[in-house]
Amino acid sequence: MSSSFGKNLKISVFGASHGTTIGAVVDGLPCGFTIDETALLRFMKRRAPGQSLVTTQRKEADQPHFLAGLVNGQLSGSPLSFYIENTNQHSKDYNNLRDVPRPSHADYTARVRYGDAVDMRGGGHFSGRLTAPLCCAGGIALQILKARGIEIAAHLRQIGAVKDKSISFTEPAMADLQKAGFETVAMVSPQERLRAITYIDELRQTGNSTGGIIEVFATGLPAGLGNPNFDGIENRLTTALFGIPGVKGVAFGSGFEGCLSTGAEQNDPFLLENGTVRTLNNNSGGIQGGITNGMPLVLQVGMKPTASIAAVQPSFSYEQQKNVELQIKGRHDPCIAVRAVPVVEAVTALVLLDFLLDHNIQFN
Numbered sequence: 001m002s003s004s005f006g007k008n009l010k011i012s013v014f015g016a017s018h019g020t021t022i023g024a025v026v027d028g029l030p031c032g033f034t035i036d037e038t039a040l041l042r043f044m045k046r047r048a049p050g051q052s053l054v055t056t057q058r059k060e061a062d063q064p065h066f067l068a069g070l071v072n073g074q075l076s077g078s079p080l081s082f083y084i085e086n087t088n089q090h091s092k093d094y095n096n097l098r099d100v101p102r103p104s105h106a107d108y109t110a111r112v113r114y115g116d117a118v119d120m121r122g123g124g125h126f127s128g129r130l131t132a133p134l135c136c137a138g139g140i141a142l143q144i145l146k147a148r149g150i151e152i153a154a155h156l157r158q159i160g161a162v163k164d165k166s167i168s169f170t171e172p173a174m175a176d177l178q179k180a181g182f183e184t185v186a187m188v189s190p191q192e193r194l195r196a197i198t199y200i201d202e203l204r205q206t207g208n209s210t211g212g213i214i215e216v217f218a219t220g221l222p223a224g225l226g227n228p229n230f231d232g233i234e235n236r237l238t239t240a241l242f243g244i245p246g247v248k249g250v251a252f253g254s255g256f257e258g259c260l261s262t263g264a265e266q267n268d269p270f271l272l273e274n275g276t277v278r279t280l281n282n283n284s285g286g287i288q289g290g291i292t293n294g295m296p297l298v299l300q301v302g303m304k305p306t307a308s309i310a311a312v313q314p315s316f317s318y319e320q321q322k323n324v325e326l327q328i329k330g331r332h333d334p335c336i337a338v339r340a341v342p343v344v345e346a347v348t349a350l351v352l353l354d355f356l357l358d359h360n361i362q363f364n
């Protein structure tokens, strides 16, 4: 299974949702950087399951146990390796799904690809659970970037019809976004946050789910990072972001909407200010020709509605070879976008750090 990504910073995740452990090996982190473990755990907790009614009720501590690559809190240069225990699996909930695949989850395609021994309990190796190690690795990347003046923060731009306050593409309010990141639903506007929680909870109670759009900002990036054509900022980010289960789309800057506007509306005019080049607006999302232009990086990630809903759905039985109705049991996120916000930040950080390493930038 394709479980690795990265060029200079290579991340490889392992484990399955209902196995004993999940974890990752991260090769290429700069030697000598001191990790703030308290901040790392605080970051990982934003993603951890079981903390509110608008997430799955599976409860996991998501405590990383470092095996190698960290000495007295300092990265030692060798591959960082860690595991996280799975402690709260309810595997019985998945018994009926061995015979009857869930619509729009990976049960069917995994079995076609790997055969009937594939472990899909809790989503197996395809599970959103695998984003816990991504958050540990990415949480460290975020700290390394922050020490170089690069900040990354995301919010839930939209859930259903509920839209968060819009964030400036030229001067994103990073502190507001970072604060919102610790809320149950990462929206900057308290009113819209409440409306989103109510909407998700209504859907949960009727056995339904919703998707959402996450918007990410990265500030402090130098101009000139990236490559054209097939190895640009968009290329590597998109590849890695699609590794998050449930991602259905990635757009940069003004995205698809911008593509329907005119050049006069869409262009980002230059402004030379005290010897520094900036642009008046930022519809390009900080990237042109696959290379950063020094403006904030802006991108949106579309997450689909959770496939595992409680409402009865049509499926089929392998054993009986006929169409049957499926009732999914278990504890599922009514909106995966809610817990995916820190995951998107983590993956963005890992990719941007990988790009900085292209330029042999020294981190210590």
Ligand SMILES: Cc1cc2nc3c(=O)[nH]c(=O)nc-3n(C[C@H](O)[C@H](O)[C@H](O)COP(=O)(O)O)c2cc1C
Residues within 6 Å of the ligand: 056, 104, 105, 106, 123, 126, 127, 128, 129, 131, 244, 245, 246, 247, 304, 306, 307, 308, 309, 331, 332, 333, 336, 339, 340, 343
């Ligand atoms: C943080 C997170 C939590 C998730 N929780 C669930 C869940 O509770 N139930 C579910 O059916 N899918 C959940 N998913 C999504 C599935 O893992 C995903 O839809 C599935 O693996 C199929 O992959 P695809 O949607 O990318 O095609 C979650 C994803 C993430 C990132």
Ligand SMILES: C=C(O[C@@H]1CC(C(=O)O)=C[C@@H](OP(=O)(O)O)[C@H]1O)C(=O)O
Residues within 6 Å of the ligand: 017, 048, 049, 056, 057, 058, 060, 089, 090, 093, 121, 122, 123, 126, 127, 128, 129, 130, 132, 245, 330, 331, 332, 333
């Ligand atoms: C456990 C996590 O999320 C899980 C992701 C997931 C899926 O299908 O992706 C399905 C659910 O698994 P289970 O049925 O075992 O509760 C979620 O709870 C986690 O994110 O840590």
